[in-house]
Amino acid sequence: MNLFRLAGDMTHLASVLVLLLKIHTIKSCAGISLKTQELYAIVFATRYLDIFTDFISLYNTFMKLIFLASSFSIVWYMRSHKIVRRSYDKEHDTFRHVFLVLPCLLLALVINEKFTFKEVMWTFSLYLEAVAILPQLVLLQRTKNIDNLTGQYVFLLGAYRALYIINWIYRYFTEPHFVHWITWISGLVQTLLYGDFFYYYFLSWKNNKKLQLPG
Template sequence: MNIFRLAGDMTHLASIVVLLLKIHTIKSCAGISLKTQELYALVFAARYLDIFINFISLYNTIMKFIFLGSSFSIVWYMRRHKVVRRSYDKDQDTFRHVLLVLPCLLLALLIHERFTFREVMWSFSIYLEAVAILPQLVLLQRTRNIDNLTGQYVALLGAYRALYILNWIYRYFTEENFVHWITWISGLIQTLLYADFFYYYFQSWKNNERLHLPA
């Protein structure tokens, strides 16, 4: 494992910690899109179908359990916890995420590395992860004023993907036959979706101001 992969995993983990910290400590999910959290839960469920049958390393297995467990627990808290769910802004979080799921599934059936159930589900998870942040970004655009923990959560998610791109570049030049077009293109699209958010995030950080997105 190279430093970019490790940094990407730790940044991804940090984003989850920040979100769970907000939910457990403040008992609030204000500014968080349940639609995005449900998409991430679906992403990990589809990607880690091999969790009990394909052992790569202890690190790999632990990270799979962490991402699966945390994603489903966040969805549960936002849907079922009496205090937390009161802060969920259902009226603003109206992105029809099923419109993302179906095209990604169709694309996975058409473009995959091998036509097996697990490989199609893996491709589906890659395509879906690329666009899963869209409901969250739309919600932030609607609410405009964003609290620090929510801003940090989204920023860490974007940084995780950017670090994974560096990981792929590193592996391309250091490993033979390392070519994964599905992952590369999907990851690039996902990173580009964060571009506008990062511009305003760094502006607010530079000026020591609360993050505010324009209308």
Template sequence: MNIFRLAGDMSHLLSILVLLLKIRATKSCRGISLKTQELYALVFVCRYLDLFYSFISVYNSVMKVTFLATAFSIIRYMRYDKVVKQTYDKEQDTFRYAFLIAPCLLLALVMNHKFTVTEVLWTFSIYLEAVAILPQLVLMQRTQNIDNLTANYVALLGAYRGLYILNWIFRYFHERHYRQWIVWISGVVQTGLYLDFFYYYYLAWKSNKRLQLPA
């Protein structure tokens, strides 16, 4: 494992911890998209099926279990906690799952490395992760209710993807047979979705003001 992969994993993990901190400390999920959280849970379930039949390393297994557990913990808070669920912006978080899930599933059936159930589901998870942040970005644009913890959560998610791109570049030049076109293209698309957010995030940080996205 190289430093970019490790930093990317830690950024991803930290983003989830920041989100859990926001929910537990403030007893609020205002500004957080449940749609995005459920899409990420679906991504993890489809991607980490190999936990049942393949062992890579203790680190790999622990990270997968952690991402699964935290994803469903966030959903549980937002759906079932009596206090937290009252703060959910349900009327604004209306992005339709089908507009993301259906095209990603269709693309996974057509473009994959091998046409098997596990490989198609893994590929589907790659495509879906690339666009899973869209409901969150749309919600922030609609409500303009972007506190520092929510902004930092999204920023850390974006940093995770950017660091993974550096990881792929590093591996391309240091591993002779490393070619992952599906992963690479999906990762670039995902990173592109964050560019507008990072522009306004930087402006807010520079001026020491609260983040606001254009409606």
């Protein structure tokens, strides 16, 4: 494992911890899209089907368990916790995420590296993760005013994917035959979706103002 991969994983983990901190400590999920959290739960559930069959390392297994447990915990909090769910902005979180799931599944059935159940599900998780942030970004655009923890959560998610792209570039030049087009294209699409958010995030940081996205 190289430094960029480790930094990406730690940034991803930090994004989850920031979100759990917001939900568990403040008892609020204001500004957080339940639709995006449900999509991430599906992403991890379909990606880590090999968790009990293919052992790679303790680190790998630990990270898989962390992301599985945290994603489903967040969904549970937002759906079932009496206090937390009161702050959920259902009125603005109306993105039809089924229109993301079905096309990604169909695409995975058509374009994959190997037509087996686990491989198709893994490919589906890549396609779905690439667009899973869309409901969250749409929600932020509709509400416009974004609290610090929500802004940090989305920024860390985007930074995690950007670091993974650097990791792939590094591995391409240091490892022979390291070519994964599906992973690369999906990751690039996902990172590009954060472009607008990154711009306004750095603008707010530079000017020391509250983060706002244009409607």
